[in-house]
Amino acid sequence: MLFKNIWGALRLRRIQAAVVSSLVLAGSLSFLDLPAAAASTDVAAPAVVSNYVPTATPLDVTNASARLTLKVRLSDETGVTNGFLVRVWNPETDQYYWLSNHSLVSGNLQNGVWQVTATVPQGAAAGRWIIQIFNLSDPLNNRSNGFIDLREVTIISA
Structure with missing residues (x-):
């Protein structure tokens, strides 16, 4: 039985x-919610196409905190998910601040410009800081590995 x-x-x-x-x-x-053809061909993580900082640099935080804005063009066959992270990091002191308020300001999820902002507080360490992006992914869970350096900014502080 x-x-x-x-x-x-x-x-x-x-x-x-x-x-x-x-x-x-x-x-x-x-x-x-993807066509079968796209699901079978997209095996790469989203890519950084270009980036720029419209905020005036160097960024002076001697007397007050300052706002840092980044615009980054991201591209992916099936689209970029909004779970990526961006930080500005000082490699000498290991201080960092996360940029937030991600918003797609032009284009679409497959090829668009995202804007992210951060407030760097008064008294942050002076010197060279690196803007990095982390955790780029698409709906198929193709992901980037580690932090990707985007650009350097200089911070002035007394």
């Missing part, structure tokens, strides 16, 4: 697997 129940459960599992395999082979990936 036990053998019969096990055999029946195994047959049910094989039938379920066959149904799932048929759906995948038929290209039914609707749960990802």
